Amino acid sequence: MFLNLTETLINEEKVVETQVETQITEVSVGGETYPGHALSPVSFVFTNTGKGKARIDAKAAFVFTAGCDRCLKPVEQEIALCFTREVWAPDAAADPAVYEEQPFMDGFTLDVEDLLISEIVTSWPMKILCKPDCKGICPTCGRDLNEGTCDCDHFVPDPRMAAIKDIFEAEREV
Ligand SMILES: [Zn+2]
Ligand SMILES: [Zn+2]
Numbered sequence: 001m002f003l004n005l006t007e008t009l010i011n012e013e014k015v016v017e018t019q020v021e022t023q024i025t026e027v028s029v030g031g032e033t034y035p036g037h038a039l040s041p042v043s044f045v046f047t048n049t050g051k052g053k054a055r056i057d058a059k060a061a062f063v064f065t066a067g068c069d070r071c072l073k074p075v076e077q078e079i080a081l082c083f084t085r086e087v088w089a090p091d092a093a094a095d096p097a098v099y100e101e102q103p104f105m106d107g108f109t110l111d112v113e114d115l116l117i118s119e120i121v122t123s124w125p126m127k128i129l130c131k132p133d134c135k136g137i138c139p140t141c142g143r144d145l146n147e148g149t150c151d152c153d154h155f156v157p158d159p160r161m162a163a164i165k166d167i168f169e170a171e172r173e174v
Contacts, residue, residue: 053092
């Protein structure tokens with residue numbers, strides 16, 4: 001979905017409010033693709049903030065299906081967005097680098113999905129868990145340890161240990 005922002009960008013003090021149905025059906029984060037959709041139309045307010053300049057205020061809510069980081073069970077992950085972005089008309093940005101920071105703009109046109117996807121990726125949670133104390137799956141037999149223990153001969157971390165393990169893993173990822 002493309003929105004032409006010419007009116008807001010060229011008319012001082014112009015404010016345009018609109019609701020948009022997005023066509024987002026998935027998002028790719030860190031090489032994984034997660035299916036999902038918007039929970040409601042996205043609310044936009046476009047406010048002129050000077051010559052060839054506008055502010056975008058947006059509110060949106062999405063739900064994506066992702067596997068639990070420990071047991072791989074599908075989890076519905078809600079992403080609520082509420083953000084503000086400044087945009088420039090192509091000829092108004094004094095510094096061309098400013099214009100390059102808005103890849104979701106093509107001239108006076110906003111690519112709604114492009115903008116929203118970049119915001120979703122930024123808001124993507126570090127950890128996705130089906131529940132805070134998910135015990136994960138047994139690395140030997142694959143049993144879901146939330147449903148009971150298995151007979152494998154190995155140390156089964158309790159949820160507190162799993163939390164500590166996450167901290168170590170997070171540190172290693174940095
Ligand atoms: Zn889980
Ligand atoms: Zn096992």
